[in-house]
Ligand code: SF4
């Protein structure tokens with residue numbers, strides 16, 4: 180299980196600051212930061228702590244099992260970033 184970043188992400192990186200295991204990417208300075216329209220959670224490295232959820236101003240982060248059907252594509256989108 181892992182958390183997933185879905186629609187609305189503004190790339191403000193607040194979740195990166197909150198994550199204790201550094202599993203959210205890309206970060207400012209990474210060439211991919213400018214290319215990507217949102218940030219992503221590494222599906223294997225996430226420890227399901229939930230620390231990123233309350234700091235996200237857009238409510239974009241949710242546990243895998245809570246992702247609604249219309250946002251299901253974000254699950255693969257998060258995983259694909261790290262492949
Ligand atoms: S749930 Fe915890 S480990 Fe997973 S992305 Fe959020 S802060 Fe990082």
Ligand code: SF4
Pocket residue numbers: 184187188189190191192193194195218234235236237238239240
């Ligand atoms: S805190 Fe929310 S809006 Fe900000 S970068 Fe993370 S997922 Fe995107």
